[in-house]
Amino acid sequence: MYILMVRLKVKEDRIDDFITASIGDAEGSVMNEPGCRRFDIIQAADDPTSFAFCEVYNDEDAFKAHTTYPHFEKWQTTVGDMWEVEPEVSFCKPVYPRGDANWDSYREGIVDDPYFASSMHVIHSPKFVKEEDVDAFIESVTRDGVGSTHEEPGCLRFDVYQNVNDPTELYLYEVYANPDAFEYHKGTPHIKKWVEEVKDMYDTSRDGGGCVGRNIWPPDNWAWSSGKPGW
Numbered sequence: 001m002y003i004l005m006v007r008l009k010v011k012e013d014r015i016d017d018f019i020t021a022s023i024g025d026a027e028g029s030v031m032n033e034p035g036c037r038r039f040d041i042i043q044a045a046d047d048p049t050s051f052a053f054c055e056v057y058n059d060e061d062a063f064k065a066h067t068t069y070p071h072f073e074k075w076q077t078t079v080g081d082m083w084e085v086e087p088e089v090s091f092c093k094p095v096y097p098r099g100d101a102n103w104d105s106y107r108e109g110i111v112d113d114p115y116f117a118s119s120m121h122v123i124h125s126p127k128f129v130k131e132e133d134v135d136a137f138i139e140s141v142t143r144d145g146v147g148s149t150h151e152e153p154g155c156l157r158f159d160v161y162q163n164v165n166d167p168t169e170l171y172l173y174e175v176y177a178n179p180d181a182f183e184y185h186k187g188t189p190h191i192k193k194w195v196e197e198v199k200d201m202y203d204t205s206r207d208g209g210g211c212v213g214r215n216i217w218p219p220d221n222w223a224w225s226s227g228k229p230g231w
Contacts, residue, residue: 003092006053014082028071035062038105045213052124052211092161116221123174126208133201147190154181157226
């Protein structure tokens with residue numbers, strides 16, 4: 001997989017326009033591009049002008065093809081004057097999960113109804129790790145990811161991505177059924193163990209921020225779980 005983790009901040013008076021344009025691009029990508037597996041749009045709970053994208057493609061060529069489609073070109077033209085700050089993009093590869101993980105967001109027979117929209121609790125967070133601790137951090141966070149997705153009914157995804165250009169940047173992409181499910185997660189034994197194991201591994205000279213909030217797109221009833229089909 002070739003994954004884009006994108007951070008965006010738009011002008012306050014352009015929020016609705018940005019959401020409309022971005023949903024058009026995301027839906028066009030997932031529904032019309034064979035190499036695009038998901039295109040999630042998240043809006044921060046504490047700052048409605050802050051957004052994040054998680055875009056998953058089969059490979060780098062599929063992403064390059066994405067930039068040639070009409071829906072992307074339309075989005076790029078439409079949002080050009082909406083930025084409060086220039087977007088930041090990290091090009092990543094998955095370190096957890098791998099193999100037969102479910103990367104697809106679309107599933108057959110989806111019901112198109114506004115009732116299903118925007119109740120997920122999503123964390124889109126870059127972590128900067130000391131170079132000498134990268135492997136140990138990945139091992140530890142992988143154990144936490146296994147515990148989260150296998151032992152917590154409310155944890156639908158716990159993905160870990162690594163920046164292909166900067167291996168010390170690790171992204172956590174976590175999806176919970178609702179905010180209460182995340183509060184449950186914070187009290188579990190595996191998260192407490194992980195926090196203790198990695199507390200001295202961070203490069204505190206760098207702060208990438210993060211986005212914690214709700215899903216703007218796709219809706220709640222699309223496939224959010226990273227488990228095998230049927231999980």
